[in-house]
Amino acid sequence: MNVRIRVPRFNAETDATPKFQEYTVTVTPQTTVLDALNSIRSEQDGTLAFRRSCRSGMCGSCGMLINGRNRLACNTRVVDLNNHEVSVNPLPGFPVIRDLVVDWDPFFAKDAVMLPYLVTDQPVPAEGERLQSRYDYERIDNAARCIQCGCCSSACPVQWSNGDYYGPAALTRAYRFVEDSRDTAVRARLDIVGTETGVWRCHTIFNCTSDCPKGVLNTENIQALKRKIMLTRLGLGSIAVKVHAPELA
Amino acid sequence: MIQHDVLIVGSGIAGMRCALEIKRQQPTADVALVTKLYPTRAPSVIEREGIAAALGNVRFDETGALVPSRGDRTFDSPAQHAADTLKYAEGLADPAAVQLLCEQAPKAVYELEHMGTPFSRTAEGRIAQRAGWGHTQPRVAYAADRTGHAITHTLYGELIRFGIKVYPEWYVLSLAHSANRAQGVVALDIRSGETVAFQAKATVLATGSYGRIFGRTNDTQSSTGDGLALAYRAGLPLQDVELVQFHPLGLYSTGFVISERILLDGAHLLNGKRERVLKRYAKELELAPLAVISAAIEHAIAAGDGAGEHKDHVWLDVRHLPANHLREHYPHLLEYAADYLGINPLEQLVPVLPTAAATLGGIPTNLDGAVLDAQQQPVAGLYAVGACASNGVNGANLLPGNALLSAVVFGRRTGAAIAAQLKAAPAHGDFPADALQQALAEVEALLHQQGDMRAGAVRERLLATMSAACGPLRQSELLTQHLGSLHELRAEFNRIALDDKGHVYNAELVEALELSRMLDWGEAIIAGALAREESRGVHSRSEYAAPSTAQHTLTTRQTDGTPQVSHVAAPDMPAVQA
Secondary structure, eight states: OEEEEEEEEOBTTTOSSOEEEEEEEEOOTTOBHHHHHHHIIIIIOTTOOOOOOOSSSSSOOOEEEETTEEEESTTOBGGGGOOSEEEEEOOTTSOEEETTEEOOHHHHHHHHHTOOSOOOSSOOOSSSOOOOOHHHHHHHHTGGGOOOOOHHHHHOHHHHHOTTSOHHHHHHHHHHHHTOTTOOOHHHHHHHHTSTTTGGGOOOOOHHHHHOTTOOOHHHHHHHHHHHHHHHHTTOTTSOOOOOOTTTO | OEEEEEEEEOOSHHHHHHHHHHHHHOTTOOEEEEOSSOGGGSGGGGOOSOEEOOOOSEEEOTTSOEEEOTTOTTSOOHHHHHHHHHHHHTTOSOHHHHHHHHHHHHHHHHHHHHTTOOOOBOTTSSBOEEOOTTOSSOOEEOSTTOHHHHHHHHHHHHHHHTTOEEEOSEEEEEEEEETTEEEEEEEEETTTOOEEEEEEEEEEEOOOOOGGGSSSBSSOTTOSOHHHHHHHHTTOOEESTTOEEEEEEEETTTOOBOOTHHHHTTOEEEOTTSSBGGGGTOTTGGGSOHHHHHHHHHHHHHTTOOBTTTTOBEEEEOTTSOHHHHHHHOHHHHHHIIIIIOOOTTTSOEEEEEEEEEEOOBEEBOTTOEEEOTTSOEEEEEEEOGGGEEOSSSTTOOOTTHHHHHHHHHHHHHHHHHHHHHHHOOSOOOOOTTHHHHHHHHHHHHHHOOOSBOHHHHHHHHHHHHHHHSSSSBOHHHHHHHHHHHHHHHHHHTTBOOSOOOSTTOHHHHHHHHHHHHHHHHHHHHHHHHHOOSOBTTBOBTTBOSOOSOEEEEEEEOTTSOEEEEEEEOOOOOOOOO
């Protein structure tokens, strides 16, 4: 089967607007969008720029807007798009460097603000691991699946209008540590996400949850952070607010 | 020129763990990582199975079921872990290296936990462990089925905590060395197209595995052995690079590995006639060694017993296993089958065939990670860690969970050795004057090369050649023939012309640079396979059924570009204790 793949061609150094180009690619039932892009670059047009690495939905390199939804090119099969025409665009809301290659610097800079590492005032045990109950592990299991592919932040209309908004990926990262029973910097992180560019910008549109290729409950996590901030302000901060992933409930 | 005390090439688990240890021991050290990806995108994230360590959190009871052991080490110990590893390595591992690996394992895993790695938990709240193929006790610690991802993201957080500088999306072109000392690297900024010299007192290669040179592989598109190329082109030897582990359960169309644990759980392999594939090849059926299963599948397909329209694969049958068990323990199988084949393994057969799963050779190092030259002497200022290094722990086969473990243990140990060196280290040396010019010349020449071939076509042929020559079953005739094909491909590379002559994010250029390097060290794999006249572990030669003397192959690039293989005796195995 032949499909037409439509891609914007753009170089930030020389172009003001993208020009669209169409390629015809022969696909099998197994061909993924990434396979199709790879075949364009190696067989038709070496100038097409896009990122890829693991092919298996774990590295987060190939997040793109494919037929109107943010997804990973590597685990999206062309046949599943149910269409002879496939449009592939760079992640919306990200500055474009070239073709499908976006600038990740602002995205990773926001992640770094969240203190994306364990902070604790408890001493390291002399022998063995810190204990954590299965219940407590499951509180972070869903958020820890994030692969930083940017599909969520890029799907967020607030992010489109306000580039300073931390966005769902960074806020989920904060949530992952806030909910970690081993971490004691809850207040510090709530102070970070409770600012003007943090959780209160979220309008609960749920695009970030619906476009996450790993099933991370981004909007729910942001809501949980909001509740935690309010409970802390009311002096009820020790109440655990947990997002129940459907498969865990 | 950019200057740092230590420059680490690669940002996977080994590279990040090494950087972190240097910073922990020597907080004033100026450490930087340079990577062609971003740290959270490193190929380490695809490592699903886990990290092996004798923590003793669970054990097998008399019936073989997992029961809590609560950290009691009477049932498992680092010595037992080492014994399993040595047995599996079939005489080619260095017992001292393996002993070090297994003794350091519990501490290394606990440290990862203390950093916040979200490990799965036992009912007692300890790090969860499960059975692993070839392990006598359940000692593979895991974080769901994304252990590599969990550790990578944790270590990335540590980079941020320590403020360690990362240069993302830089492709390292060459090693700079002068006065018998590594002086840093020259690298291409993929984003701007600029070529820049990086000077360092210590240079660490942490570029991961090299499985991308095979057509069907579990490895990522980035696992192109760039570190091997850096060493090989600098005249340093590569060790045992012909040793590549093939996994029988590679998903048709992508080559992704489905965990071999599913065979222990009772999955069947069926041929085109829906008969058990292994009935004719192994009395243990699906519990035979993985190399035997891989070979049996290849034989069955060659004999015309393959399944499907092209009779080019076999079936993995899990339909008789409990659905809940599969959902809980093999989410990757269900996900892969749905995403890449559109099938449901609970009701349908899954097409599989052997795939390159792990590369066992690499740049020879000592146990402090110092790279060894052809005379087995350390090269001053040059280190290698993780899957690109060959320090004696792998031998001729690799136990599940030991790859992540050696990345962490030797990343840490090498970091400590570098930190100690830095305390005594003088100022930066003399960066070779022509290094930058030479690297720049390579890039410009490639950009402006005229020709009638596409880089993509040459790459496809290289991958096909490597798969044909160095698959699970190897023959002298084919190896010799394909050594010749590789010569032809090198000549064809000189006829390629790039479409993209630009400098900003020229991905075609980077892929062509990777290809030119794979064409170099790919030859070392075939030459090594040809020189290894035996069948041992993952290496199976049709003419030689049994293992010969235990020795490593060391392959160096001669001045005319051809590989030369020499042999080094493997360290003796300790006497088996009664």
